[in-house]
Amino acid sequence: MPYVSAIVLTDDGTSVRANVVGLDDPMKAELGMRLRFTTFTCGTDDNGTDCVAFGYAAA
């Protein structure tokens, strides 16, 4: 599955590597686009425990 890997520069100057999520087309990601921190479930184990990851969505 194609995903968007990004280096996100937060407003306080920290660099974060994460996925840009919530795009219906990965090619819609644009350099310099404003993003907002979000979380998403990235898997569930046999006990039903969810694994949660963070990412960034279009702001």
Add this chain to the structure above:
Amino acid sequence: MSDAVWVLGTSMTRFGRYPELDAVDLASRACMDALADGGVTIHDMDVMGAGTLFQSQTGMGQRVQKQIGQTGIPVYNVTNACATGATAIRTVYLSIKAGEAQMGLAFGVEQMGKMGLLRGGAKAEEKVFEAAGRYGAVTGVDGILGTETMPGVFAQAGMEYACDYDGVGFEQFARVAYKNHQHSTLNPLAQYRKEFSMEEIMGSPVQSYPNTLLMCCPTGDGAAAVVLVSEERLRSMPAEVQKRAVKISASVLTSDPWVESGQVQPDVNTLTRNAAAQAYETAGIGPEDLDLVELHDCFATAELIHYDNLGLCEPGGAGEFIDSGGPFRDGRTPVNVSGGLISKGHPIGATGVANVYEVTTHLRGEAGDRQIEGAKVGLTHVIGLGSACGIHILEKAA
């Protein structure tokens, strides 16, 4: 007499797929041919540098010695990601510079079997999530928290350059691959020797945008070797041997200095710029003096940013440089006339020695159809993530 170190002999196997040959076969072939090319034998070697990545724990140097001659000399088995070959050369170079050797053999080899493009991709489908490891993670994060794999890292590095400067985009990156595939048609040692149109390159399957399949180096098998000699020993050799020797005017290795963002995206620029500055200073030349360059085009995006990192173009001017034909074989500074990693191939351990073979061959006037006429000075560059950068500057015998 100076204490310079010279390339006396060199050889490489054609890069490609060799399912019937193992790494020891390939390396032995390259070593024997390099020794013959230099008119010497294993008995003349005082030291060996053996570079290989995926079999780095198998004592590759000693395994090759069992094929070409176990003479009891020191063996340095080295690995440094994609800079492995350059590191193997460095160990022999340093031994000679230290006065502990007069002649040495360095080789790089890789047998990559059925590995495809080296990409990762974690799926969080463990049986039971349990925090483990350095970061207390419950699963691998590659593909979930961005990517650290090579296609992704070098795509990101290219996109960062495109973001910072005008005139750089998908087309400029694609043009790099167009050039290298075109160059490779003249190189009988290249893994692939086919030309592609810009449409074919830009239309091939996206691996990690903006790098499409035809903009990525393949995996493959191969080996390359060099015989190095001290100036003192060289001066005792016949005139015709001295004339074919090529001087190493600079041999540099760097790693990446700390930057804040380096924690999330390897900075492949600073360590290259640092290595280039050291190399130019040591050799007493500038980028404008280079007649040819063999640099590390693991991906088309990598080559483009290295034009800037190596000072081959104006700062920020890599797009203009490729568009104006600068790095083509008939341009201002021919880059990767061998076809580069993209078309010549990239058996990882071999690459940092194969580029020295290539430049040496041009400086000797022996590069056949792909010869850059009148070549006197060349530069080789490799960079491995982690990171390590190796640069050599080579000069024709006067």
